[in-house]
Amino acid sequence: MRMPPSKAKIWAWRLSILVLMLILWECWGRYSPKTAFFAGTPSQIASEFHDLLVNGKLYWHFLVTGGEAILGLAMGMTVGTALGLSLWYSRMAGEVLRPFFLAVGSLPILAIAPLMIVWFGVGFSMKVALACLSTVFVAFSQAHRGASSVSKDYTEMAIGFGASGNQVFFKVVLPASCDWVFASMRLNVGFSLLGAFIGEFISSSQGLGHVVLRAASLYNVPRALAASLGITLLACIFDRLASYIEAHRDRLMQLASVPHTLLFSK
Amino acid sequence: MPSFLDIKLKSVSKAFPSDTGELFVLDSIDINVECGKMVCIVGPSGCGKTTILRILLGLESRTSGQVWIRETRKKGLSFIPQNPCLLPWRTALQNAAFGTEIRGEMQKEDIARISDRLALFGLGDFLSFLPAQLSGGMCQRVAIVRALESDPSILICDEPFSSIDFVTRLSLNTEFKALCKLIGCTTMFVTHNIEEAIFLADQIVVLSSVPARVIRTYEPRLSIGSEDAVKCRRAPEFSVLFNSIWEDLKR
Numbered sequence: 001m002r003m004p005p006s007k008a009k010i011w012a013w014r015l016s017i018l019v020l021m022l023i024l025w026e027c028w029g030r031y032s033p034k035t036a037f038f039a040g041t042p043s044q045i046a047s048e049f050h051d052l053l054v055n056g057k058l059y060w061h062f063l064v065t066g067g068e069a070i071l072g073l074a075m076g077m078t079v080g081t082a083l084g085l086s087l088w089y090s091r092m093a094g095e096v097l098r099p100f101f102l103a104v105g106s107l108p109i110l111a112i113a114p115l116m117i118v119w120f121g122v123g124f125s126m127k128v129a130l131a132c133l134s135t136v137f138v139a140f141s142q143a144h145r146g147a148s149s150v151s152k153d154y155t156e157m158a159i160g161f162g163a164s165g166n167q168v169f170f171k172v173v174l175p176a177s178c179d180w181v182f183a184s185m186r187l188n189v190g191f192s193l194l195g196a197f198i199g200e201f202i203s204s205s206q207g208l209g210h211v212v213l214r215a216a217s218l219y220n221v222p223r224a225l226a227a228s229l230g231i232t233l234l235a236c237i238f239d240r241l242a243s244y245i246e247a248h249r250d251r252l253m254q255l256a257s258v259p260h261t262l263l264f265s266k
Numbered sequence: 267m268p269s270f271l272d273i274k275l276k277s278v279s280k281a282f283p284s285d286t287g288e289l290f291v292l293d294s295i296d297i298n299v300e301c302g303k304m305v306c307i308v309g310p311s312g313c314g315k316t317t318i319l320r321i322l323l324g325l326e327s328r329t330s331g332q333v334w335i336r337e338t339r340k341k342g343l344s345f346i347p348q349n350p351c352l353l354p355w356r357t358a359l360q361n362a363a364f365g366t367e368i369r370g371e372m373q374k375e376d377i378a379r380i381s382d383r384l385a386l387f388g389l390g391d392f393l394s395f396l397p398a399q400l401s402g403g404m405c406q407r408v409a410i411v412r413a414l415e416s417d418p419s420i421l422i423c424d425e426p427f428s429s430i431d432f433v434t435r436l437s438l439n440t441e442f443k444a445l446c447k448l449i450g451c452t453t454m455f456v457t458h459n460i461e462e463a464i465f466l467a468d469q470i471v472v473l474s475s476v477p478a479r480v481i482r483t484y485e486p487r488l489s490i491g492s493e494d495a496v497k498c499r500r501a502p503e504f505s506v507l508f509n510s511i512w513e514d515l516k517r
Contacts, residue, residue, distance in 0.1 A: 157351040160323050160422070161344065161368045171367070175355050250396065253355035259372045262363055 040222035049226040056211070062230050065196055065208040068124065069234070072131020073185075073192035079132070080139025081181050088147035088173050089165065098144065105137025109195060113202050127199030127207070134195030135188035139181075146180025147173050175253035182246045189238040193231065208234070271336070272420055272452040273299040273322065278331035279477075280317055291317055293477035294331070297454075299469075301336075304446060304453040306463035309473030310515060315456040316348070319424050322454065335420065342419035342451075346426040350409035352397040358384060358404075359393040362411045369416060383411045387441065403434045410438070414445055421446065423455040427462065439465055439495035460511045464488070465498045470507075472514045481514050 022042045029041030036044070052058040087094035113130060120126040150173050158168045200209025208230045215223035245252070254263055275297045281288040291314040299305045307315050320326035321333060323345060335343070344365055352361045362380050366372060381393060387407040397405055406426060413421060427435045427442075443466055446453055457463050463470050470484040486507055491497025498504060 153347065153349060153351045154353060156323075156325055157345075157347055158364075158368070159325060160347070161365045163368045167368055171364075172353065175353070178355075250355050254357075254360065258356065258360050259367060261372045261374060262360055262367070262377060 037219075038221060040225055044222035045225045045229070048220075048223040049229060052211070052223070052226055052230075058211075058227075058230060061206055061208050061211050061227070062234065064124075064206045065193070065200065065231065066234050066237075068127040068196035068199065068207065069131050069192040069238070071128045072133075072195055073135055073188055073238075075128070076132040076135030076192065077139045077181075077185060077188060080136040080141075081143040081184070084140040084143025084145075085147045085169075085174060085177060087144050088150075088169060091148075094144060094148070101137060101140055105141070109134050109198060113198055116199070117203060122203040127196045127204070130199040131192040131195035134191040138187050138191060139184045142180045142184035142187075143177060146177030149180075150176040171257045175257045178249055178253050178256075182242075182249060185245070186239075186242050189242050190235065193235055193238065197231065270301050271298055271334075272301045273297070273336075273454060274332075274334040275318070275322075276332040276334070278318070278321065278333060279329045280314065280321065280326070281329045290329075290477040292328075293479050295473075295478065295480060297471055297480070299452055299454055301452055302450050303468040304443075304455055304466055305469045305471060306455045306457055306467035307471045307473060308457060308460060308463050308511065308515070309478060310475045311458060313473050313475050314478040315458075315473065316424055319345070319422050319454065319456055322422055338419075342416070343422070344413040344416065344418035344420070344451075345422035346409050346413045346424065348424045348426065348428060350397075350402075350405040352405050352408055354397050357394045357396055358389055358400065358408050361397065361408050362415055364412055365416045365418075380411065380415045383415050384408070387411055403430050403438075406430055407438065410442060414449060414451075417449050418451050421451045421453040423453065425457055426455075428458070435462070436495045440493070442466070443495075444493065460508055460515075461499070461504075462495075463511070464504055464507050465492075465495050470511065472511055474517070481517070484511065 025039075026042050029036040029039065029044075040048075049058075087097065109130065112133065116126050116129055116133075120129045154172050154176060155168055158172050163171065196207070197209040200207040201213055204210040204213075208227050211227035211230075212224045215221075215227060275295055278292055278295045279290065280292040281290045283289075295318060297305065297307070297318075307318065309315050317326060321328050322335070323343075352358075353364070356364070359377070359381060362384055363372065363377065366376050366380070381390070384390060384393060384407075387410065389404060389407055389411070392400060392404065397408075400408070406429065410426060413423075427438055430438060439462060455463075455466060457466075464486050465488075467484075467486055470486060472481045472483070473479065474481050484507060486503065488498050488501040488503055490501040491499070492501075
């Protein structure tokens with residue numbers, strides 16, 4: 001039987017590939033000034049990253065973009081999931097409303113972005129609204145599919161015990177849809193960052209998108225890439241957070257649907 | 267309506283729409299279940315046994331006929347499905363407590379009672395286990411405790427032991443019958459296992475193939491081992507009844 005590779009081995013391979021790529025990039029950049037101008041070199045990016053950390057308030061831009069994305073994600077997930085799940089109560093309403101949501105959801109976020117300035121101004125709230133808009137339709141669609149695909153066996157079992165519509169929803173449908181909600185959260189982590197980033201690209205005075213845009217307009221590619229590293233770091237933190245929540249899903253599902261006396265009994 | 271009846275089905279028929287019009291699954295079914303008795307319904311596979319239970323539970327509408335459940339007993343209705351249907355995110359204890367939870371507020375005494383019942387069924391060390399960590403037999407036992415823990419007045423069972431191995435099934439049959447007698451619930455039990463029906467039932471209703479009709483009813487009275495699923499096989503009436511039901515089903 002083939003044994004799965006050890007974690008140490010996987011990490012050793014990952015690091016080797018990364019180091020090799022960085023060395024090749026560095027050598028190529030030093031050999032060709034044209035490449036260094038258009039793509040920078042790892043040493044220049046590291047230097048710019050350090051400069052941003054010390055003098056450029058990188059942590060502040062990091063917090064601003066992170067705040068916009070996480071607020072937008074929380075709002076989008078809450079609204080989209082609540083709407084998607086609540087359509088379980090009426091199959092008719094679900095069928096009627098679904099195409100409308102899909103139609104609005106299929107609009108490219110960039111096309112709506114200028115309207116956001118009209119509605120929300122150019123400040124923090126506009127970026128949050130864009131991040132929210134980027135996530136709400138995915139959350140809605142996944143939650144609706146999750147609620148619709150809950151096994152009939154479970155709902156009929158609950159009805160057999162005399163459960164009311166609300167009891168079936170809160171004790172069976174809501175926790176049973178959690179896998180779909182978590183899946184949408186994973187997808188939306190990226191979308192919320194993209195929404196916040198687009199908002200900062202359109203108009204901003206702070207945030208990682210603003211740093212990237214300003215550096216790129218000055219042809220300072222290493223600085224733009226250094227700021228992009230910050231976005232990658234943010235995406236990694238969000239992803240770890242989503243993984244942590246997913247790893248505790250059974251407990252969360254119990255918290256959402258089991259009475260406290262039973263939940264904390266020995 | 268006679269006062270000793272808990273469930274009465276009178277001329278119940280059920281038709282499902284099909285390509286050729288309507289397919290009649292049940293044809294004028296008459297079943298009476300007396301208070302505190304267990305009625306087992308046996309019949310060929312796909313004859314509509316489960317449909318009768320679904321009509322009783324209100325999960326399926328009937329095409330014609332009447333279904334009557336004593337009003338005062340309706341609130342204490344509980345059921346065991348064919349598949350244990352344990353909610354995968356709930357522990358064994360939380361699953362077993364589902365019925366009580368639906369009926370009202372959960373008290374500490376309820377939790378203690380349910381834990382004791384689980385222990386009685388050999389699950390005392392598995393209270394905090396999720397269904398995925400339990401065997402099929404264990405899951406079925408949790409489903410049985412879930413149905414019985416609130417001392418229901420009416421119990422509906424849809425082949426609850428069908429997915430359990432023979433040895434476990436025999437011991438569960440014995441425990442189940444003892445517990446039902448202790449609680450005094452009126453039980454409607456669907457099975458395709460004739461031996462199980464002879465051991466458990468106060469009355470056996472034999473159905474024909476589709477469209478199902480009641481062919482005959484039996485009232486097993488076993489002279490040996492009426493409380494033990496293994497010993498009851500030694501009773502002379504056991505094989506006589508078995509052969510008679512078998513002949514009915516072969517018709």
